[in-house]
Amino acid sequence: MDMDIRSILQESEQKKIAIGHFNISDSVALHAIVAVARKLNVPVFIGTSEGEAGFIGYKQAAALVKSMREEFNHPIFLNADHSHSIETVKQAVEAGYDSIIFDGSKLLLEDNIKATKYAVEFIKSKNPDILVEGELGYIGSSSVLLDDIPEGAAIEEKDLTTIEEATRFVQETKVDLFSPAVGNLHGMFKHISNPRLNIERIKQIKETITIPMVLHGGSGIQDEDFVAAIEAGVNVIHINTEIRRAWRAGLEARLQEKPDEVAPYKLLDGSLEKISEVVYNRLTLFSRQ
Numbered sequence: 001m002d003m004d005i006r007s008i009l010q011e012s013e014q015k016k017i018a019i020g021h022f023n024i025s026d027s028v029a030l031h032a033i034v035a036v037a038r039k040l041n042v043p044v045f046i047g048t049s050e051g052e053a054g055f056i057g058y059k060q061a062a063a064l065v066k067s068m069r070e071e072f073n074h075p076i077f078l079n080a081d082h083s084h085s086i087e088t089v090k091q092a093v094e095a096g097y098d099s100i101i102f103d104g105s106k107l108l109l110e111d112n113i114k115a116t117k118y119a120v121e122f123i124k125s126k127n128p129d130i131l132v133e134g135e136l137g138y139i140g141s142s143s144v145l146l147d148d149i150p151e152g153a154a155i156e157e158k159d160l161t162t163i164e165e166a167t168r169f170v171q172e173t174k175v176d177l178f179s180p181a182v183g184n185l186h187g188m189f190k191h192i193s194n195p196r197l198n199i200e201r202i203k204q205i206k207e208t209i210t211i212p213m214v215l216h217g218g219s220g221i222q223d224e225d226f227v228a229a230i231e232a233g234v235n236v237i238h239i240n241t242e243i244r245r246a247w248r249a250g251l252e253a254r255l256q257e258k259p260d261e262v263a264p265y266k267l268l269d270g271s272l273e274k275i276s277e278v279v280y281n282r283l284t285l286f287s288r289q
């Protein structure tokens with residue numbers, strides 16, 4: 001299999017498929033995600049947010065991913081998800097991450113462009129191989145179960161990322177990947193599907209910017225919206241809340257089945273099982289298998 005991150009992204013464009021990006025806090029989720037990606041023979045992105053990387057460790061996450069990529073000779077990449085400062089960007093660079101998201105989406109457009117441009121220049125000066133993603137349009141910041149739309153999140157058509165803003169942002173910051181607000185939200189609703197995506201906007205932005213496009217907040221989005229978004233030009237899709245929910249559900253089930261068990265691996269295999277189901281369903285859909 002191709003092991004080059006850039007040509008894999010190009011290939012996804014030609015084949016009209018998307019690469020799955022799944023977040024981890026521990027090695028349980030990592031093992032589940034990698035096993036499914038290998039089974040389906042598809043590349044995969046592993047993500048750590050600042051909180052997740054703080055828990056597992058930047059260097060430790062990088063060492064784990066690298067060891068699996070080498071052992072299995074499989075394209076598994078590590079992404080520093082939503083880095084909000086140059087300090088965390090630096091930690092990811094030094095640890096050896098394959099890609100880094102600088103997230104200035106809460107800033108005003110001018111400030112976001114300035115901060116993202118600085119992050120791109122900083123990262124490329126340290127290691128030009130690292131891919132840098134920029135974010136435009138605020139979609140909430142936590143992978144949680146939602147009761148309401150996160151405060152300040154762009155969800156109405158007038159608040160979504162415009163074609164003009166996207167073009168300017170990509171040109172001026174020189175990011176490698178771009179993530180817009182197109183009706184997507186971080187987090188997922190407890191009892192209903194997330195809001196619908198604006199497929200037309202995705203298509204229009206993609207036609208103008210031409211670089212790979214990333215869809216955040218994939219948890220809770222309906223299958224038909226994913227299919228349409230991929231068709232419209234989305235190359236990478238992020239899933240986090242569904243992984244977290246599966247982790248907890250799997251663990252809870254085992255705790256109930258085995259109230260006296262104390263061996264972590266005999267309890268956490270419940271999480272592994274549930275996470276694998278989520279990853280399998282998503283990756284088969286994204287890669288159209």
Ligand SMILES: [Zn+2]
Pocket residue numbers: 081082186216217238
């Ligand atoms: Zn995200």
